[in-house]
Amino acid sequence: MADLWQxxxxxxxxxxxxxxxxxxxxxxxxxxxxxKSSSVDLVTQTDQKVEQLIIxxxxxKFPTHRFIGEESVAAGEACDLTDSPTWIIDPIDGTxxxxxxxxxxxxxxxxxxxxxxxxxxxYSCLEDKMFTARxxxxxxxxxxxxxxxxQEDIKQSIxxxxxxxxxxxxxVDKIFSSLRNILCIPVHGVRGAGSAAINMCLVxxxxxxxxxxxxxxxxxxxxxxxxxSEAGGVLMDVEGGVVDLMxxxxxxxxxxAIAERIVKEIDSFSPPRDDTPPSKQ
Ligand SMILES: O=P(O)(O)OC(CO)CO
Ligand SMILES: [Mg+2]
Ligand SMILES: [Mg+2]
Numbered sequence: 001m002a003d004l005w006q007x008x009x010x011x012x013x014x015x016x017x018x019x020x021x022x023x024x025x026x027x028x029x030x031x032x033x034x035x036k037s038s039s040v041d042l043v044t045q046t047d048q049k050v051e052q053l054i055i056x057x058x059x060x061k062f063p064t065h066r067f068i069g070e071e072s073v074a075a076g077e078a079c080d081l082t083d084s085p086t087w088i089i090d091p092i093d094g095t096x097x098x099x100x101x102x103x104x105x106x107x108x109x110x111x112x113x114x115x116x117x118x119x120x121x122x123y124s125c126l127e128d129k130m131f132t133a134r135x136x137x138x139x140x141x142x143x144x145x146x147x148x149x150x151q152e153d154i155k156q157s158i159x160x161x162x163x164x165x166x167x168x169x170x171x172v173d174k175i176f177s178s179l180r181n182i183l184c185i186p187v188h189g190v191r192g193a194g195s196a197a198i199n200m201c202l203v204x205x206x207x208x209x210x211x212x213x214x215x216x217x218x219x220x221x222x223x224x225x226x227x228x229s230e231a232g233g234v235l236m237d238v239e240g241g242v243v244d245l246m247x248x249x250x251x252x253x254x255x256x257a258i259a260e261r262i263v264k265e266i267d268s269f270s271p272p273r274d275d276t277p278p279s280k281q
Pocket of ligand 1: 042070090092093094095096194195196197215216217220
């Protein structure tokens with residue numbers, strides 16, 4: 001049977017590649033850096049330009065499809081996931097890296113229908129790595145199949161996480177408390193690429209056993225989540241339930257036992273949900 005969404009996925013890959021070129025070119029220019037939710041939540045004109053480029057190109061080809069885009073939501077659009085085909089876009093995941101030319105910067109495009117993820121595309125544009133996953137058909141990097149690590153022992157593992165963009169002392173204390181607990185399991189190491197999407201692709205590639213974070217948004221992880229699960233990994237909420245991409249909390253791991261062990265060590269909290277409008281937070 002023909003794959004209903006393969007066409008859209010091929011289109012997403014082509015647009016992500018084009019967007020990656022724009023990102024790479026912009027690295028050579030002077031950047032105007034602006035801020036959003038805090039003084040360390042950065043955005044540039046390139047984030048906005050790339051998001052518009054992606055949305056405009058998709059609209060031309062798929063006029064009835066809907067969008068959740070990081071910079072459109074920042075500009076006041078609703079973050080609504082309905083049953084309609086929806087493109088979930090992070091034009092630059094790793095804007096802080098981009099601003100500093102730290103070489104992990106991704107274009108992330110997720111795609112959901114009936115609230116189920118159909119494909120995910122993460123283009124790590126400075127590494128020129130195209131990560132893709134189609135539901136039920138596996139995950140790939142530059143066309144090569146991906147598989148999560150087969151490590152069973154968390155003490156022989158590397159765990160990825162980030163410090164986030166909140167500098168509220170209570171949030172920072174919780175992040176450090178979780179980090180301390182995880183480090184002292186002990187694990188081999190803790191790493192962070194500075195991009196949620198790339199951290200998830202590192203789980204899918206088997207380079208790190210797990211990634212967890214509180215404070216990310218649906219556009220950071222929509223594509224990466226499918227890439228992890230199609231590479232054989234598991235997703236979980238930081239308190240152990242079913243992951244909810246609007247909740248801004250995620251654990252992605254190579255296996256359930258490692259995800260569950262991480263959950264035990266996380267000092268959890270609940271940031272305002274992505275689907276709660278700012279007026280109701
Ligand atoms: O650079 P961005 O898109 O703000 O994303 C951050 C997390 O919110 C890195 O993953
Ligand atoms: Mg992001
Ligand atoms: Mg972004």
